[in-house]
Amino acid sequence: MKVKTRFSPSPTGYLHLGGARTALYSWLFARHHGGQFVLRIEDTDLQRSKKNISDDIIADLRWLNLDWDEGPYYQTKRLDRYYSIIHQMLKTNNAYKCYCSKERLESLRQNQIANGKKPHYDGYCRNHYTSNSEYKTYVVRFCNPQEGFVIFKDEILGIIKFSNRELDDFIICRSDGTPTYNFCVVIDDWDMKITHVIRGADHINNTPRQINLIKALGADLPIYAHVSMIFGCDGKKLSKRHGAIRVIEYRNEGYLPETLLNYLLRLGWSYGNQEIFNINEMKNLFTLHAMSKSPSIMNLKKLKWLNQHYINNLPPEYIAKNLKWHIEQQNINVANGPCVEELIKLFGKRCHTLKEIADTCHYFYEEFYDYEPYAAQKYFFEQLDIAHQSLHLIRIKLTSILNWTLLEVRNAIHSGANEQIGGIRVIAMPIRIAITGSIQSPELDVTIYTIGKIRSLLRIDKALIYIEKYQHIK
Numbered sequence: 477m478k479v480k481t482r483f484s485p486s487p488t489g490y491l492h493l494g495g496a497r498t499a500l501y502s503w504l505f506a507r508h509h510g511g512q513f514v515l516r517i518e519d520t521d522l523q524r525s526k527k528n529i530s531d532d533i534i535a536d537l538r539w540l541n542l543d544w545d546e547g548p549y550y551q552t553k554r555l556d557r558y559y560s561i562i563h564q565m566l567k568t569n570n571a572y573k574c575y576c577s578k579e580r581l582e583s584l585r586q587n588q589i590a591n592g593k594k595p596h597y598d599g600y601c602r603n604h605y606t607s608n609s610e611y612k613t614y615v616v617r618f619c620n621p622q623e624g625f626v627i628f629k630d631e632i633l634g635i636i637k638f639s640n641r642e643l644d645d646f647i648i649c650r651s652d653g654t655p656t657y658n659f660c661v662v663i664d665d666w667d668m669k670i671t672h673v674i675r676g677a678d679h680i681n682n683t684p685r686q687i688n689l690i691k692a693l694g695a696d697l698p699i700y701a702h703v704s705m706i707f708g709c710d711g712k713k714l715s716k717r718h719g720a721i722r723v724i725e726y727r728n729e730g731y732l733p734e735t736l737l738n739y740l741l742r743l744g745w746s747y748g749n750q751e752i753f754n755i756n757e758m759k760n761l762f763t764l765h766a767m768s769k770s771p772s773i774m775n776l777k778k779l780k781w782l783n784q785h786y787i788n789n790l791p792p793e794y795i796a797k798n799l800k801w802h803i804e805q806q807n808i809n810v811a812n813g814p815c816v817e818e819l820i821k822l823f824g825k826r827c828h829t830l831k832e833i834a835d836t837c838h839y840f841y842e843e844f845y846d847y848e849p850y851a852a853q854k855y856f857f858e859q860l861d862i863a864h865q866s867l868h869l870i871r872i873k874l875t876s877i878l879n880w881t882l883l884e885v886r887n888a889i890h891s892g893a894n895e896q897i898g899g900i901r902v903i904a905m906p907i908r909i910a911i912t913g914s915i916q917s918p919e920l921d922v923t924i925y926t927i928g929k930i931r932s933l934l935r936i937d938k939a940l941i942y943i944e945k946y947q948h949i950k
């Protein structure tokens with residue numbers, strides 16, 4: 477059997493982590509088996525679906541590098557096919573028109589709730605056919621079997637059993653003429669020859685309905701695998717409250733697609749204690765049997781740790797391309813400073829995200845006009861003499877360098893430190909603040925070396941003037 481899976485988002489909401497993980501599992505399963513992966517947009521709910529959202533979902537999948545072999549199919553472009561089957565089902569009495577008014581359905585619902593029953597349609601129109609009702613609006617309902625059970629084996633959750641008494645005659649076509657999700661999904665999986673339906677566990681209640689429909693149509697039953705939910709660290713269903721959940725927000729926050737894929741893979745699937753998986757390993761090792769049955773808990777610390785790993789281990793040119801995008805979001809012109817690959821060496825061990833690097837690297841590319849207030853107060857003003865002496869010393873040492881190399885810069889700093897009581901511990905901070913404006917930066921020698929001689933000396937002069945002005949005012 478040639479494996480064929482699909483990812484079929486409804487464009488009613490953006491691609492979030494749960495959806496991306498389902499897409500990844502479906503994609504990996506197909507790739508592992510040398511099969512095919514289909515992308516299908518389930519957009520028949522006209523009121524809730526938005527075209528720009530489907531475009532964004534597609535862009536997000538592309539960003540994650542989850543490629544598809546067929547599609548994107550749009551259900552709204554397949555309406556004729558759905559109508560012809562609905563028509564056939566009405567003819568063969570597998571479906572019926574239901575004319576029940578909203579008021580009747582609402583009072584039925586209220587009565588059922590009042591009597592402690594689960595609200596469900598009572599099959600009124602299945603039993604009371606009225607031939608002259610054609611003029612009123614109607615929905616089409618599927619004749620769900622009224623007795624017996626639906627039993628299926630889920631590849632992750634095991635044997636699942638539903639009683640048909642709990643399933644009502646669900647709507648397959650709305651009164652506005654649009655076919656519903658539970659109907660279209662069956663026709664599409666059948667037509668597209670989907671062998672494995674891998675989707676979120678929130679669909680588990682739909683599965684018995686779909687199985688009954690598949691049987692009524694004489695279609696092939698796919699194999700099902702329902703993936704457990706993702707919870708926030710507080711044990712509640714993942715939502716905005718837990719921070720970014722839309723995939724693209726993670727890119728904006730400076731995460732790499734490799735990080736997200738690796739993180740999502742492990743969130744619900746394991747292979748011994750291994751944490752890091754490249755794409756080829758993922759494809760080779762992925763099986764549904766190693767999936768967790770219980771919900772997964774989001775762990776932001778781990779996500780950051782993984783991202784730092786990838787920042788330091790993927791090819792620098794690739795990271796640089798992504799980092800450049802982030803730096804440009806800050807309106808910084810990278811032509812005015814070191815090549816972006818240099819920044820990865822400088823910040824890779826200090827930062828967890830590309831955005832963090834972009835947010836702190838500005839002093840390599842442009843002048844700054846302010847010092848961090850806390851830094852200036854503590855290391856300039858509260859120790860004026862030390863600051864003054866340290867900056868003077870380093871100014872002299874750096875000026876005398878003829879051949880600007882990292883070693884020479886390092887020697888200059890050490891030689892300055894040797895001439896100052898308290899040594900490097902005392903001189904480092906005023907110099908760092910003068911050069912970067914802040915108390916945090918990569919190692920001082922590399923920072924000064926990378927910023928260059930002229931720029932570094934100008935900044936030291938600027939800091940000296942700043943301190944002298946303060947002295948004067950005092």
Ligand code: GLU
Nearest residue numbers: 484485486518661675679
């Ligand atoms: N369109 C459904 C959703 O976005 C997915 C349905 C399925 O995978 O069967 O939740």
